[in-house]
Amino acid sequence: MSNMLSNGISGLNAAQVALSTVSNNIANAGTTGYSRQSVQQVESIAPSNGKYTIGSGVDVVGVQRAYSQYLTGALWSSNSSLQAATTASGLTTTLNSLLSNSGNLQSSLDTFYGGFSSVASSPGSSAARQALLGNASSLATVYNTLGQQLSQQRTQVNSQIGDAVASINTVSQQIATLNGQITVASINGTPNDLLDQRDTLVQQLTGLTGASAVTEGNGSISIYTSAGQTLVSGTQSYALSTKSNPYDPTTTDVVDSAGNDITSQLSGGSLGALINYRDTTLVAAQNQLGQSAVALADSVNQQQAQGLDLNGKQGQAIFSVGSPGVLPSSSNSSGGATVAASVTDVSQLTSSDYVLRYTGAGTGTNGWSLATTGGQSVSLTANADGSLSGAGLTFNTSGTAQVGDSYEIQPTRDAASTLAVSLTDPNGVAAAAALTATATKTNTGTGVAGAVSVTDANNANLLAGAKITFGAGNSYSITDGKGNTTSGTYAAGQPISADGWSLSLSGTPASGDSFSVAANTNGLNDSTNALALAGLADVGILNGGKTSIVQSYANLTTQIGTAGSQANADLTTQTSLYNQALGNQQSLSGVNLNEEAANLVKFQQAYQASAQVISTAQSIFSSLITAIQA
Structure with a gap:
């Protein structure tokens, strides 16, 4: 009789715990980080009476959460990569928008160089010259706007780095506090709710920075940065901090709890993405634009x-x-x-x-x-x-x-x-060639003076003029405007140079022939230099003379566009990997409402059946008492 009653009571208690567990699962079906819980039941061990053994009911030994360290670790890792990709994609998208919305630098360059062509067509036109200076001002404004916006984004990124470090420290402290609570609570059982809270915080932390987690023997968890520094150990958290870069006070660096600069060692999570973007993509864009x-x-x-x-x-x-x-x-x-x-x-x-x-x-x-x-x-x-x-x-x-x-x-x-x-006077546009060369009318040779190019615009004697006189054996002497004389030997195809200018000759000068180099007196009608200025659009200036200004900007936009495309592609990939890791983890730890509904019915029936056992035992006991009394 007592066996039957105790069995019913143990079954009733077990069903009640199971129903409470199921109801808790259902209540937390939408709770982020919650792991499905299940009741662990074992058969009570009954002593043998020598001939047979009658069971003594059921014991509830614990409530266990569905958890896999491997699947949870994979989710943390994929979350770190996802947050890094999300941050990088957002930053590069913003950068591409800056380049496209701050005025079209490509069009401004084309308009500016085209203005020199207009001046070359009408070198005496004040309107064409004024328009050229207006184009120059517009071009400078586009450069200024882009430069300032890139600087502003750099300031914003530095601020975000500081915010990320502050968040890391807050979460690390919370994990350390939970470590202490879990260690104490584990003495009396498994604190499932505290473990879930800690796992959620670790996932937040890995989203902020690349980190690795190690579970210690006492149930606490230790967290390390991608650079190897300790963030959490037991109940102690080790705060990161920020400081100004030793060279550039406007740049935020990250240091560990010992004061070591670990900026270049950090990777993963939003913090790693912010640092990588600032120090590679953004710096490169600023420098290339400059x-x-x-x-x-x-x-x-x-x-x-x-x-x-x-x-x-x-x-x-x-x-x-x-x-x-x-x-x-x-x-x-x-x-x-x-x-x-x-x-x-x-x-x-x-x-x-x-x-x-x-x-x-x-x-x-x-x-x-x-x-x-x-x-x-x-x-x-x-x-x-x-x-x-x-x-x-x-x-x-x-x-x-x-x-x-x-x-x-x-x-x-x-x-x-x-x-x-810096030029404000339209008349100051130097459309004309600085120097011209003329042959003396009495020359008897076939030498013809070509263009005079300027090789050193800073030479004090550039516009002083000079006379080149040829002697026997292709020898020549140059007498400049100040009476200074130099000599040399002419070779076909070799220019003659002095005082910052260089003259090309064709043909063969005869002994006694001479040529004069002097400042251009036809500045009102000459457009030689204006054409040269217009041609700079296609002239290699950078990269050892291989890349023009127009090409350099095109290279920059291509580079930023490629970085944006790669960031977006990486975001798509990391999103897929994260969803896969989340799906794997949730397949084990997530709450399935259909399954819980079935469990609810099963344990409800078990509860009712155990109650019926108790009721039956009570009825039998009452009948027995009545029979004895009779």
Whole structure:
């Protein structure tokens, strides 16, 4: 009798626990991170009476969550990759939008160069010249707008890096707190709800940064960054922090709890994507846009200086652009050297940033070495005036440097933002050739004077004029406007040069023949230099003279477009992989409402049947008592 009653009671209790578990599953069917729970039941062990054994009911030994460390780890890993891809796709999409919505630089370049063609058609037209300066101003504005918007995005990304680090620290602290709670609660059983909460937080953390998780013997979980630094160990969390870059205060770097800079070591998650985008895609875009602006200003100004304006003067610069940025390291010795940089060879200028470091007397080039920020060594040349040259740049140092002092050189980073039109007078457009050459009428040879090109627009004697007189054996002498005389021997096809100009001759001059080189006096009608300026659209300026300004911008848009396409393709791939990992994990841990509904009916019936057993036992016991009393 007692056996029957105890069996019924144990069955009733087991069914009640099962019903509570099922109802909890149903209630949390939509709860993110919830793992389906199930009751673990075992048959109670009954003592034998010697002839047979009658069961003594059922025991509930625990409520277990459906969990696979492998499937959950795969979900965490795929979430890290998905959040990185999502962040990269969003950033590159924004960058592509900036390039397309901030004014069409391609059209502005075409219009600007076309303006020189209009001036060449009517060199005396003030309207054409004024329109050209207007085109130049519009072009500079487009460069400025793009440069400023890229700088703004860089500021936003740095801010997002700081926010991501703060979120990482918050989540890490919460995981550490849960570690302590789980360790204590595990003494009396498995704390399924706390474990689910911790798993959800770990997934959030892996979405913020690439991280690996290790479950310890006491049930706590340790978290490590992709760089190997500890974020969580037991009940202790180790906070990351941010600091300004030692060269560039506007750049946010990430340091670990020991103060070590780990920026370049971090990967995965939204933080890794932010850092990678800023330091590769965005920096490259800023530098390449600036490189284009520097090349535009340099090439136009150089060609402008090779012509004469309507006032009969050598052409002055049309554009101005800021100097390369020189950023001293915050760890430099106090009162050390001062470094200034300038662009001296645009054809050798790259989109890289550099670090100029003092290595000490007797080392490097005059004690200095140059390398890209990626660590690739760059050759330096010592100049006679004490300056140093390399990568199209010239460096002037002053003061006393100490070994280890270093400077980050940003040749083009802010150039697009600083490009401006410096020429305001339309008459200042140098449409005419600076110099012309004429043969003396009494010449008897077949020598014909060709164009006079300017090789050094800064030569003080450029417009002073000169007379070239040929003697026997193709010898010649050049007497410039100041009475200075030089001599040489003429060879067919070889130009004759002096005072920053170069004259090409065809035919064979005779002894006694002479030619005069003088400033152009036909500036009102001559358009030689305007045509040369218009032709710059197709002239190789960058990359050793292989890439034009127009091509450089086309290369930039192609590069950014490709980066965007790759980011979007990666997002599609990572989304599919994440959904697959989530599906695998949910197939084990997720709540199936149809299954739970069936379990609800099953355990309800078990509860009712156990109640009926108890009722039957009570009836039998009552009948027995009545019979005894009778």
